[in-house]
Structure formats: C-alpha cells, structure tokens
Amino acid sequence: MNDTTRDIRIRPGGPDDAVDMLGMLDSAVAWMNSRGNTEQWGTTPYSQRPGGPARVERYTTENVPYVAELDGVPVGALVLDSGPSPQMPIAPAGEPERYVRLLVSDRRHAGLGIGAALLAHAAGETRRAGVELLRVDCWAGGGGALVAFYERNGFTPTARFLDGDWPGQVLARRVG
Numbered sequence: 001m002n003d004t005t006r007d008i009r010i011r012p013g014g015p016d017d018a019v020d021m022l023g024m025l026d027s028a029v030a031w032m033n034s035r036g037n038t039e040q041w042g043t044t045p046y047s048q049r050p051g052g053p054a055r056v057e058r059y060t061t062e063n064v065p066y067v068a069e070l071d072g073v074p075v076g077a078l079v080l081d082s083g084p085s086p087q088m089p090i091a092p093a094g095e096p097e098r099y100v101r102l103l104v105s106d107r108r109h110a111g112l113g114i115g116a117a118l119l120a121h122a123a124g125e126t127r128r129a130g131v132e133l134l135r136v137d138c139w140a141g142g143g144g145a146l147v148a149f150y151e152r153n154g155f156t157p158t159a160r161f162l163d164g165d166w167p168g169q170v171l172a173r174r175v176g
Contacts, residue, residue, distance in 0.1 A: 007070060007071070008068050008069070008070060008075070008076075008112070008113065008114060008117045009068070009069045009070075010066050010067070010068050010069075010117060010118065010121045011066065011067055011069065012064075012065070012066060012067075013060055013065030013066055013067040013077060013079075014060055014061075014065065015057065015060045015061055016060075017060055017065060017067050017074065017077065018053075018056050018057050018059075018060045020067070020074040020077070021056050021059065021060070021065070021067075021074075021077045021102075021104070022046060022047045022052070022053060022056050023047075024074070024075075024076070024077060024104045024105065024106050025041075025045075025046035025047070025052075025056070025104055026045040026046050026047050027106060027107055027108075028041065028046075028104050028105075028107060029041050029042070029043070029044070029045055029046060030045070031107040037142055039139070039141050039142070039166070040139040040141065040142065040146075041139075059079045059101065059102055063079045063080060063081045063101055064079065064080040064081070064125075065077060065078070065079045065080075066078045066079075066080070066118065066121060066122075066125075068105070068114050068117060068118055070109060070112070074106075075105060075106040075108075075109045075112075075114055076103075076104065076105035076106065076109075076114040076115065076117075076118050077102060077103075077104050077105075077118075078100060078102065078103050078118040078119070078121065078122055079100070079101040079102040079103075080098050080099065080100060080101065080122055080125065080126075081098070081099045081101045082096075082097065082098065082099065083097060083099050084099050084101075084135070084137060084170075085101065088137065088161070088163060088168070089161050089162070089163055090137055090159070090161060090168075090170055091159065093133055093135060093172075095132075095133055096131045096132075096133070097126075097131060097133040097134065097135055098122065098125065098126040098129065098131050098133070098134050098135075099134075099135050099136065100119070100122055100134070100135070100136035103115055103118060103119065103136070105118075115149065115153075116152075116153055119150075119153045119154075120153075122134055123154070123173060123175045124175075126175045127175045127176060131175075131176070132174055132175060132176030133172060133173075133174060133175070133176075134155075134172070134173045134174075134175050135158075135170060135171065135172045135173075136150060136155060136170070136171050137161075137168050137169065137170045137171070138150060138168065138169055138171070139166065139167065139168060139169075140160060140167040140168055140169035141166075141167050144169075147169050147171070150171045151171070153173075154173045155171035155172060155173045156171060156172055156173070157169055157170070157171050158170045158171060158172050
C-alpha cells in the first residue's frame with residue numbers, strides 16, 4: 001500500500017534500496033557532525049563502520065523496509081520489525097508489537113515531513129497487521145530533541161536505558 005503526504009510516496013523497500021539507505025545514513029552522520037553532534041551516531045560514515053553495510057543489507061532482507069520518495073527519488077527510509085534489536089538493552093513489550101528499527105531521511109529535504117510521513121505509515125502498517133503497539137528507541141542526549149520529535153508524532157516515552165555510555169529512550173504509541 002502506498003501513502004502520499006506532501007507529494008511523498010511511501011513504497012515497500014527491498015535489497016535494491018540498500019545503497020540509497022546507506023547513503024542517507026552517511027549523510028545523516030555528516031549532518032549531525034556538522035551541527036556538533038558526534039555522540040548520537042559517532043563520526044565514522046555508516047558505510048565505513050565494521051558491519052554497517054551488512055546491517056543495512058539485513059534491514060532490507062530480514063526486516064520490513066519502506067522507502068519514502070519525492071518525484072521518484074528516495075528521500076527517507078523506515079525499517080519495521082517485530083521487536084527491538086537483541087543487541088540493545090531493551091525489555092520485550094510483553095505483547096505483540098511492531099518496532100521501528102531505523103528511521104532516516106535525506107537532510108537535503110529536511111522540513112518536508114518525511115520522517116512524520118514514514119512514522120504515520122508505520123502506524124498504519126501496525127494497525128493493518130492487527131497489532132496495537134508501535135515502539136521505537138532513540139538517542140536521548142543532545143537536550144532531548146529526538147525524543148521530542150517522536151512525541152510530536154504521537155509517541156510517549158516509556159523506559160530510559162544506557163547502551164554503554166549512550167543514553168537511549170524507548171517510546172511507544174498505541175495504534176489500535
């Protein structure tokens with residue numbers, strides 16, 4: 001199913017989208033670093049991290065990816081799964097859920113609502129699957145701007161966690 005918001009088309013993703021997703025992640029790291037944020041995703045481009053390209057490939061083959069397009073050009077990506085990454089110190093929900101494993105947008109198109117459109121699509125897909133809970137985790141540092149973004153998109157903070165010295169926040173949204 002395709003969603004259209006502000007001329008943003010969301011379509012199912014697949015292995016052919018891995019290169020574009022990796023490029024978006026690399027540009028997001030560069031954008032964050034240019035703003036002084038080196039803690040969220042570090043300073044190494046995602047494509048150069050050990051296991052980075054393989055992880056993105058798995059997102060497109062083992063999870064459920066979606067790609068946002070403007071005029072046929074990929075400008076954002078979302079990856080859904082049935083729970084949080086087993087590598088993260090996050091407790092299971094205790095009920096069926098969909099979990100946002102990745103949300104990234106091309107910063108050249110910031111302010112167009114790409115992330116919000118992808119999250120709305122995730123909520124719709126969760127509802128269509130007969131699941132009532134959509135969760136996500138994010139970096140809780142930097143004054144909480146990312147947490148506030150998810151709150152503006154209908155999520156409520158639930159549990160905080162630390163992954164080493166990386167502060168994280170789990171957020172939940174009821175969609176049923």
